[in-house]
Amino acid sequence: MTVRDYHRPTELKTAAELLRTGARPLLLGPRPPLEIEAEAVVDLIQLGLSYIREEADGLHIGALTPLQEIATSPLAQARANGILSQAAELSAHLGLRHIATLGGALLSNDGPPEVRLVLYTLNAHIAFLDTADAEISLAAWQENPAGQAPNRIRLPNSSLRISGALERIARTPKDQAILAAAVAISSNGPHIPRVCVAIGPNPNIYLDITRGEEPVMNAAQLTNALAELIHAKSNASSDYLASADYRREMAVVLAERAAIRAYHSLKTNNP
Incomplete structure (x- = not known):
């Protein structure tokens, strides 16, 4: 860790001013860097941002x-x-x-x-x-x-009921995901106005499907529609974890699994 200046402000305004000078915010993520190279860092711990x-x-x-x-x-x-x-x-x-x-x-x-x-x-x-x-x-x-x-x-907040599901694939159940897919389905009972899908990393695909007041589609129609859209947007590349072809196919599989789980949760609670 090579840092020349370390700051721990107590006011948001001071922190923002420091960051505008090029200082780096000290925000630890789930995969911490092995080294930090920065002229200056800003520790945000005293700003009351944990809630x-x-x-x-x-x-x-x-x-x-x-x-x-x-x-x-x-x-x-x-x-x-x-x-x-x-x-x-x-x-x-x-x-x-x-x-x-x-x-x-x-x-x-x-x-x-x-x-x-x-x-x-x-x-x-x-x-x-x-x-x-x-x-x-x-x-x-x-x-x-x-x-x-x-x-x-x-x-x-939303006036709609939102049902979500997350699916992933990794080398072990607790390992970092090779690929993951999240789906959220919004429902007002007889209709599904919105379906949001996010897949990543590699390929990174984000879909926001607004369906208006169309009747609820069944699970098969939903997954077929998603598969077509995902195939059209997939730009996966090969890396040491998986080939591009594997990533493209698993993007569809994971999104379909998540969509089915979210859909059935809606049906269970809104028969």
Whole structure:
């Protein structure tokens, strides 16, 4: 670890000013770097960014909230079949989950993908330290991830019932995922207005399917529609873990499994 300047501000404004000078936020993710090379780092520990709370506009989670708190939070477990809690638990082993943070998971491009995938399907919005009162959707941020430090994530409230499911494949059940897929299905009873799908890493596929007031499709129609869209968008490449062909095929398989689980959960609770 080579760092020339270390800062631990107590105010968001001071932290934002330091980050604008090029300092690096100290946000530990589920896959910590072996070395940190930075002229200056900003430790955010004293900014009060570790919390999970329900507010009028949705569930707010601070950027420094440990993944273990998300894994065990009743508030997180109550949303979309608890897929965010499941994603947090799968991101790292127990000891690391106590120090790895939500913000670190979002900024970790080569780390476990589950948390980012689930947040996309739940229509998460992100606020940054230098624009704490303004938000953008996580989907919009992922298209152009600027070097900003996250302040919080908000999961908006919805009048629809949201059923989610997460599927993954790894060398062992607790190993980092070779590929994962998250699906969230929104329902108002007789209709499914929206289906969100996120797959990654390699290929990284994000689908937001708005269906309006069409009748509920059955599970076979849903998976067939997803397979066609995923094949059209898949741009997988081979690496030491899996071939491109394997990744393309497993992207469809995992998304179908997650979609079927989420769909059947809706049917069970809305017969």
